[in-house]
Amino acid sequence: MLKIYHVPRTRSVRVIWLCEELGIPYEVESISFDPEFRASPEWRKMNPVGKVPVLTDGDLTMFESGAMVQYILDRYGNGKLQPAIGTPEHALYLQWSWFAEATFARPLGEIVSHGRAFAKTGVIPEVVAELQDRSHLCLQAIDQAVQNKDFLLGEFSAADIMMGYTVMLTEMLAPSDNCPNASAYWARLQERQACQKAIGYGLK
Amino acid sequence: MLKIYHVPRTRSVRVIWLCEELGIPYEVESISFDPEFRASPEWRKMNPVGKVPVLTDGDLTMFESGAMVQYILDRYGNGKLQPAIGTPEHALYLQWSWFAEATFARPLGEIVSHGRAFAKTGVIPEVVAELQDRSHLCLQAIDQAVQNKDFLLGEFSAADIMMGYTVMLTEMLAPSDNCPNASAYWARLQERQACQKAIGYGLK
Numbered sequence: 160m161l162k163i164y165h166v167p168r169t170r171s172v173r174v175i176w177l178c179e180e181l182g183i184p185y186e187v188e189s190i191s192f193d194p195e196f197r198a199s200p201e202w203r204k205m206n207p208v209g210k211v212p213v214l215t216d217g218d219l220t221m222f223e224s225g226a227m228v229q230y231i232l233d234r235y236g237n238g239k240l241q242p243a244i245g246t247p248e249h250a251l252y253l254q255w256s257w258f259a260e261a262t263f264a265r266p267l268g269e270i271v272s273h274g275r276a277f278a279k280t281g282v283i284p285e286v287v288a289e290l291q292d293r294s295h296l297c298l299q300a301i302d303q304a305v306q307n308k309d310f311l312l313g314e315f316s317a318a319d320i321m322m323g324y325t326v327m328l329t330e331m332l333a334p335s336d337n338c339p340n341a342s343a344y345w346a347r348l349q350e351r352q353a354c355q356k357a358i359g360y361g362l363k
Numbered sequence: 364m365l366k367i368y369h370v371p372r373t374r375s376v377r378v379i380w381l382c383e384e385l386g387i388p389y390e391v392e393s394i395s396f397d398p399e400f401r402a403s404p405e406w407r408k409m410n411p412v413g414k415v416p417v418l419t420d421g422d423l424t425m426f427e428s429g430a431m432v433q434y435i436l437d438r439y440g441n442g443k444l445q446p447a448i449g450t451p452e453h454a455l456y457l458q459w460s461w462f463a464e465a466t467f468a469r470p471l472g473e474i475v476s477h478g479r480a481f482a483k484t485g486v487i488p489e490v491v492a493e494l495q496d497r498s499h500l501c502l503q504a505i506d507q508a509v510q511n512k513d514f515l516l517g518e519f520s521a522a523d524i525m526m527g528y529t530v531m532l533t534e535m536l537a538p539s540d541n542c543p544n545a546s547a548y549w550a551r552l553q554e555r556q557a558c559q560k561a562i563g564y565g566l567k
Binding site: 208209210216221223227229245246249250253254256260261264265269273277280285289293297303304 | 411412413414420421422423425426427429430431433434437438448449450451453454455457458460461462464465466468469472473476477480481484487489490493497500501503504507508
């Protein structure tokens, strides 16, 4: 069975959300997000750079939430939540999935990384402001992309799971009220039970 | 036909490299990397946040190099350079492809972004050092991953194209001579004609 090593508010939210949307069985192991645990030899065997999440499936152990989402869809999804592979529609599904993490989540993740690295000496406001500016540019792109549709591809797909988590990070790290379409999109996503369950999983 | 909007040393290198490995036809349009061009309404229509590269294929216009690589493989690759979709081997192919960009290229890209944003006021050495440290941790993960094999999955795959570009960035932005397996891996990749052609494309 799929086993998701989970910490609330991290990228494991995407994996739980996907399993819930697909209605496939999975188990969750809640782990510590302490830097000491993530730097431990035990966890570095699961993820060589100490990040979260990790997924196991029988003998398979893997990291990178974007890769997990694609693997689960391809292996257990029966064609759901992604367009047919090799089509232009699938190209756009891939584009938004990658954009969500590689471009949009990058400055957001850096706000967290910078805060952690400079916790003792103090964060540098100019650095954080520049990262927030780049996050806003990405949010504007999403605002434009969902201007006339409910979800990125029209119908709901796993690209919205990838992006939904990133938009949630924006709310936490670089909030903006200048993107009404993106806000409405995020509100639509939060109406989904699978999204609610994933975000709430393990939260006290 | 595939058309790749290209700037030397950027992520379009991956797309040219892939097309060369597959032996499929493509054309290249060399574009400007000037911030003014990338912020122009003309280019923002191609990429809403002004990044490079962009790929077109008939009516399709897309961004994100990781998405392009997967689309080209799925549509034109005839099963080459990736394990069978939905298998645990494919999961690891996806893992390394995503790791290459979402985790490893992130601090490297941030060194560039920080340098650009703070060009006038001066880069902050502590910020750059922290980004280099994180890059090195990722390089060490690759050093370990290719300890006993030629390529990430044993045989050469498109994950090595994704990763090869990132390792090239490391050489430029956060060089390290403490990862001999990773250095040997990068040397093996550079022996490939497709890699040489892609890296050299458009360089004066």
